[in-house]
Amino acid sequence: MDIYQHFRKEEHAFIDQVLSWKDDVNRSYRNKLTDFLDPRQQFIVDSLTGKNDDVKVWQFGGGRHSERQRALITPFYEQVQQEDFGLCLLQASYQEKFSTLTHRDVLGTFISLGLKRDKLGDIQVSNGLIQMIVADEIAKFVVLQMTTVKRMKISMEEKPLSAYREQPSVWNEMGRTVSSLRLDTVLKEIYHVSRKEASDYIKKQAVKVNFKLVEDVKFQVCEQDIISVRSKGRSKLVKIEGKTKKR
Template sequence: MDKHALLKRYCQPDEKLLLAKVLDQADLSLRKHIVSFSDFLSPSETAMACEVLNKVSDTKFLVFGGYDESERKMISIFPDYFDENDAAFPISAVEISYNVKFSSGLSHRDFLGSILGLGIQRDKVGDIVVTDECATCFVESGISEYIVSGLERVGRTKVDTKIIEINNDIVPQKNMVTKSITVASLRSDAVFGAVFGESRSNIQQLINSEKASVNWMPVKSSSASVKEGDVLSLKGGGRGIILSVNGETKKGRISITIGKYV
């Protein structure tokens, strides 16, 4: 494994540090014949790590964050002769509940701040899904019992904590609104403008400012093409996904179906 060559295109020190650690885990998996795991990574970090790992021979990897639509995820890395079922992720779900009669409502920031206040590092905590009377926090399994025993309050609100089973129903499904639109082409500036209701010139400025992302990676050029299945993110504008590219209309435009979470 030529780590230097794999990291050559990454310029930012924090990116190189992260990816070097991921490559070290891949090397460890190959040398020791074991499954290794990353910490929880942000969407952009996950995208970069997957990009690098795709270039490492003799390994496979999986990503998971506790539920299908999670944003922060762990990566499991293992030799390519391993069965994928052997890569059981060390992720636990901690439910933090409270009585809404004695609180005006707790936010994601409240829950995260209280967990980190226990001395826990951010990369040990995945998504925190907040509902009306509780939050479900996905964390590295090794710290779940510590959170349950140590977290008594979120802000000034008394809370109860327990570890719950991870299953398909653990997080409420997000509502997605779908819409069919037409675009002049599949260029990034054309599609972003149509999806987010911005002028093409505004979108080009946002792309130049690295505020537009495809699959959590900054768009490098306004002329870069997007495709079916791509997730589009605009800073301050939300997120959309290209569900399908339906072909050309009679007027020579391209019909696409997009989805946006509400």
């Protein structure tokens, strides 16, 4: 069976990468630790690893509800510890009365340092506190270089993961029947807008799928996709139950 038929064409390169990781672990009996993966990538990694495989996949992002996680691919007999995921919690405080900081502000500052998004996990910004999970191999660089956010001076420091004040996202779960999995059709149902309004959001570059800008109204949405629409919030396609019969 062609495994690619179940995934988007643009995901084929990532599939090849995952299969290569599995082969390397099988041959060398050495663990493979990935960068941070978004929920869709996590789903793909799990999908490519069967119960009878000679490898196991473990995923962790620092908290119980982490959205972005690193995957650890190991021989089937291996047992892993939290520290095996190479995570570091960085923390800084700021004065809320002088400025309002957002997730976007912190992410933008991180990217401006020339670092890859794949090295950054979840970000929490609230009550005068910034917390971010990063790959431990870049932690010291971030501490030294990330000294301002939105023109506000901060001082990052490393903290144990046990100090992570995770704020689980609150999702309103609902089921919908849609005529297709086109992005504009799905947006119409989720956000209760007209088909034209949904198309306009996409064409005006206000829609991202898995944190990547999508400008094609015909883009096919898949399980575990994170969809965000500017000013209207985020949603997640958890499961596709099946197709209905046309009458």
